[in-house]
Amino acid sequence: MVVAGVNGELRGKQQRGVEAQRALLEAAGAVFARLSYAEARLQDIADEAGISTGSLFFHLGNKTDIAHTVLATQQERMGLVLTEVLERGASTLDKIIGVFDGLAELVASDPLVQGGIRLSLQPATELDVEASTPYQEWVAVAARLVADGQKDGSVRDDIDVALAAELLNELFVGAQVLAGLEDSWQSLPLRVQRGHRLIRGLLAPQRAASSETHS
Numbered sequence: 001m002v003v004a005g006v007n008g009e010l011r012g013k014q015q016r017g018v019e020a021q022r023a024l025l026e027a028a029g030a031v032f033a034r035l036s037y038a039e040a041r042l043q044d045i046a047d048e049a050g051i052s053t054g055s056l057f058f059h060l061g062n063k064t065d066i067a068h069t070v071l072a073t074q075q076e077r078m079g080l081v082l083t084e085v086l087e088r089g090a091s092t093l094d095k096i097i098g099v100f101d102g103l104a105e106l107v108a109s110d111p112l113v114q115g116g117i118r119l120s121l122q123p124a125t126e127l128d129v130e131a132s133t134p135y136q137e138w139v140a141v142a143a144r145l146v147a148d149g150q151k152d153g154s155v156r157d158d159i160d161v162a163l164a165a166e167l168l169n170e171l172f173v174g175a176q177v178l179a180g181l182e183d184s185w186q187s188l189p190l191r192v193q194r195g196h197r198l199i200r201g202l203l204a205p206q207r208a209a210s211s212e213t214h215s
Contacts, residue, residue: 029112074116092149104192
């Protein structure tokens with residue numbers, strides 16, 4: 001009985017520690033969404049979270065550590081969107097559209113993801129961030145989707161897979177940058193939605209694309 005009680009208390013403390021770290025990370029993401037890495041201070045993050053800088057350092061480390069964790073968490077959350085969309089019973093072309101929509105909604109609504117995006121666009125030397133790495137990973141994801149679409153017939157078979165993957169990422173990143181500049185990403189879902197017909201026109205087999213255009 002005593003052992004069970006001690007174990008339960010330890011689990012409770014561990015859970016509270018995880019929740020505290022998560023809350024602090026959300027606060028850090030919100031700060032990095034507003035300020036560049038160079039401008040942001042530990043005090044800004046601590047103030048956002050309502051704790052002391054000492055407690056912040058205890059849970060998450062220094063500013064560089066925190067920024068790296070924000071970047072990693074951003075990619076994890078975007079990866080979860082990809083996983084959820086790929087599990088749908090839909091054509092690959094519909095999944096491509098679904099990934100666009102899901103990522104746009106995530107970016108528009110998640111301050112931590114916004115903070116990660118801003119960090120990746122304004123890397124500092126202390127961060128040692130290779131901003132192109134996540135981009136190239138998403139190009140590879142798009143290439144696999146385009147190739148799968150050619151196999152299931154939802155994507156035309158006469159397009160270059162690598163070029164199509166690059167173009168898809170350029171479309172999303174371009175919309176993301178413009179939305180970030182204009183209204184802190186709030187318009188990104190609408191910008192992506194407006195591109196549905198264009199994406200289908202570029203990727204769908206000619207007969208399907210014509211039907212979609214005139215529907």
